[in-house]
Amino acid sequence: MSARFKILQFNMQFGQMWSDADPDRAPIRLSLTIEEILSHEADLVLLQEVERAEPGGTQPPVPPNYTRLKSALAGYDSYFSFPREDPRELPFGIGLAIFSRTPLRDPFRLDLPSPPVEFDFFGERKTPTDRLLIGATTTIGGRDLRVLNTHLLALFMLQSSSEQHNQQRQLVAAQLRSAAGPTVLGGDFNVSRHESLVRQFGEAGFKTVQDREVTWRRRPYVLDHLFYNAPLRPVSHAVKPTIASDHHALVAEFEFAE
Numbered sequence: 001m002s003a004r005f006k007i008l009q010f011n012m013q014f015g016q017m018w019s020d021a022d023p024d025r026a027p028i029r030l031s032l033t034i035e036e037i038l039s040h041e042a043d044l045v046l047l048q049e050v051e052r053a054e055p056g057g058t059q060p061p062v063p064p065n066y067t068r069l070k071s072a073l074a075g076y077d078s079y080f081s082f083p084r085e086d087p088r089e090l091p092f093g094i095g096l097a098i099f100s101r102t103p104l105r106d107p108f109r110l111d112l113p114s115p116p117v118e119f120d121f122f123g124e125r126k127t128p129t130d131r132l133l134i135g136a137t138t139t140i141g142g143r144d145l146r147v148l149n150t151h152l153l154a155l156f157m158l159q160s161s162s163e164q165h166n167q168q169r170q171l172v173a174a175q176l177r178s179a180a181g182p183t184v185l186g187g188d189f190n191v192s193r194h195e196s197l198v199r200q201f202g203e204a205g206f207k208t209v210q211d212r213e214v215t216w217r218r219r220p221y222v223l224d225h226l227f228y229n230a231p232l233r234p235v236s237h238a239v240k241p242t243i244a245s246d247h248h249a250l251v252a253e254f255e256f257a258e
Helices: 030-039 064-072 167-177 194-203
Strands: 005-011 044-048 077-081 096-100 105-112 119-121 124-126 131-140 143-151 183-188 206-208 224-229 232-240 249-256
Touching (some): 096 131, 224 232
Antiparallel strands (some): 044 096
């Protein structure tokens, strides 16, 4: 493999496709998710909301969607993790995965505690569960690359300020500041006013490949990003609309800058 590589960033919404008429009741078509992922022929694939949370927050020992993805993405190495198990979990997407054409090593996970803000969920008062950051290292064209993947709490959906409750972003920024070499961070950052996120991570030495094109169908927000540091140079990028999720796919090509 050359030192140039392609990354796919995709919140797959546990395989639930998009429906303009009724997005919350759209069918789950994991085959469509797999087709979308394979179509990009990416060297690295960063996925959020791989699984759907089960009642009571229980987590199956063999995650079904991840298992099917591993089978479909033959030739890729991978790493998956659920967030910390929590009975408060609501029936939305959870779980992060990294797929890589080159072997992954030194995987890690970091729990990102959620603030105790209350919100209404069908007439019941709830508090959010914790989120997650995962990572691993791979080698491409003889160069080591650290790969990070995260999915932050959507505070804007809870009528809460991501500036006031900034702890999750601070924990992620600390990981960026500790980066000793080429590093890329992908994810669904769930920040509606993304300028503050871009500025915060910029202070840690990271840029996003794009912050203009909307990446979410439900509201005109740029929620999905691929951040990179100075040892990397973006070659191209694109936001690819898809009906395989309520998020669009974000793809970018990089090369080593030094």
